[in-house]
Amino acid sequence: EMANIRNQCSWVHSNNWDQATTKAKQLTRMAVGKASKLQPLKIAEVPVNNAALIIGGGAAGLSAAFTLADQGFPVHIVEREDKLGGNLKHLHYFVPTNGKETQWNPKEYLAEMIYKAKQHPLIHIHLNTELANTTGFKGNFVSTLKNSHSFQVEHGIIIVATGGEEYKGPEYGYGKSDRIVTQLEFEQILSESSSLSRLPQSVVMIQCVGPAERFCSRLCCTTALKNALKLKELNPSANITILYRDIRTYGFKERLYTKARAEGIQFIQFEFDDKPDVVIEVGDDHQTISSKSEILVKIKEQILGRKITLNPDLLVLSTPVIASKGTRDLASKLKLSIDMDGFFLEAHVKLRPVDFSADGIFMAGLAHYPKFLDETIAQAQAAASRAAGILSQKTMLTNARVAVVDPLQCVGCLTCVRICPYDVPKIKQNYTGVGNIVGAAFIEPAVCHGCGSCASECPAQAIQLMHYTDAQTIRKLDALFEGKPSDSPVIPIDLIDVI
Template identity: 45%
Template structure:
């Protein structure tokens, strides 16, 4: 057909540009000789009530794309060898699941756990709603990890730093007790599975009265037989430390954990009154049936809001709970033996440090944030780095393990290749124009530009560059060019829009 350029007007390039680029490559055309006009996100969606004007705008966008396409040049993609091993950070259920999934496919895995034992939060679970034995699950996973010939365990160790790019990372880890003797690990991918922690309350008399404890502490005491039969009602308070001004998110698992422990109490002591003071009951999916079962067994649910929070008064043998039930409007008091706090799930303290090492984002609550909630739910913009488990967000055990399998699957797509192509649309430095002002070094969100002191100029490793163009826009001397977005090409697009 003698095609030299291809322009497509359709929906978002994020999902469809790679599809069209691969199509023209199969037809024998360089994949970078392609331009796309995004007439869905920029026309049909924002101007859905103005179809005539949206159509005119679409024509202008297509004209701009055609004008730019005239100046497109074929770009080369170099190929680099892949280091066929993985680094998994975190030895909880998510980390162990990911490590086993990769090792079972024949890929060597380095599993780093900063504590002296594997298991993470799974160690604190004594029973589950569906009667699965978490202790048996934990022992089985640990045995499989320790006995797997392709998994190298690094217990009591922390990641110090990392460098490189997808397919070729080098990381240094060291024992927490002796950080001065690091070990260097070469790996092709990284999976972050550092988990999360239970919030330590500073409200509701926690730490002041031995009769006030968290759900985790209560579950351990209940399952181990360390708790005497309560003489008076047990009161559980939900949303402690979350769904407030400091943390406005829902920790997701708390309602189900409270209902699990309430059901265990009613099973052990059928005549014991159990109260759950809640904002909203959120038992996701089929867990709703356990909520109904709790009601059938006589568990009493009382709703409160931020303006009418429960108040506690320690009276020695009892804790007096004052409440205002939103549903009935009734105010009342409960003389309770124990107060059980459903504490928030909060980010692991390592998240911020790791986010800087790998140049990956965390959200305002300290959890790792994926590249796209639908299209890349376990990936980051930094290629070759993945996230799973409660390092990503509060989630149930089965969700955490499923997400770990997803992260391992995505990582395997890299490790299964002998070579990886390096994106051609990258920033390039002209050393004759670079004055070494280091502006690009300071603005790059991925810390890719590096100053070469010998040459006195900045250098950009193509394999690490994300093609975001921030450095090119910030460079005062016009020493940096972003391929496929060069000044002349953009000027042609603008001219087409203006005329």
């Protein structure tokens, strides 16, 4: 036990020495009082399963799999679709670096990754498969996977790389005309246009669509500039106008913005409260919208100070990346946190950026937040490195500060079973509870996270959180108020079952 005099006295009361001294005496007295009730904490060694389970077979999942498999760890990739690749399947062009095209295009790069994964002897791929449930703890998980049938996989860590997806909402008339498309759909059009006649002559792009009004998706501006420059390359006479709130091309991608302006691409800014208006002209019956229906985009030009109307052949919406379908369901199964935008939430943005709060589970790629391919690969390798730190161990020590049940006080009310966020407490029939009832609660020390929820909710006070027992806490409070020490029940250390 430690009395933290530096942080809780010296620092916070540096201008009041007398108050700091008085408080230091109180903290020391409390620490001594608790120390008089301390008990030795038991730990045990448990074997570590050195296999990895990666949920998601996109760029992040494959990169993490290569990093682990090349170090000799078996890897299971779970992909719910019938093909590997994730969002990389939908890309046709990489963003030029230093003004030059990359050596590979996305299709070639993905084909090489898939071929390598299928040929690797330690990588096991499960397509059309989803995670049904997971039990166990860091170093020893057992997951049930489901496709045409259910089967179990034992593994030591989990990497969540479920990716994201392009938002497709009703904003700006999307879905009403085949001439209103997203950036990925526009990239598909550019890749399939074999002749100049099939390319649009005038294009308007609108940035910050839908959820991107709440958060920056980071990719939208760069993707818009990439596709605009590609159209200029294929059709130099094309008239391209980008309507934006704020252009954000991270890092050296700012060169794309400079090049786009040099190529004659027009940029018109709009305010959040004065967004562009899109009008689709209907047919003579005032109801039918056809592929020939004109699209009118009205926007206030800031320099002219008046509304202008654009009549493009194609309207391209820069929609953001959002969390993939099933993210909340997966978070519920694995007891993971998600942020207000639906992406998975890391344990600490600076200290543990690829870890979840749940031990032994890591994240990578778009499942975390929107990011570029190079950032995705880097984060996947970081997550794999963190995971390798666990898989490389033969055994691990269990947590000592865990909840412990005194079966002689347990009434088998199931309160701890219902309240535990990690589903750890179980009722064991071979235990005898209070009044010789059959069955009492048992908490597996290796799985317990030591959160204390069960100890605070137990109506019979049969559960104690080791190192924070009732007896220790009460003795600490008695020392604070200089009262007479009270005797509180203590669970003997011999009653604690460890593996």
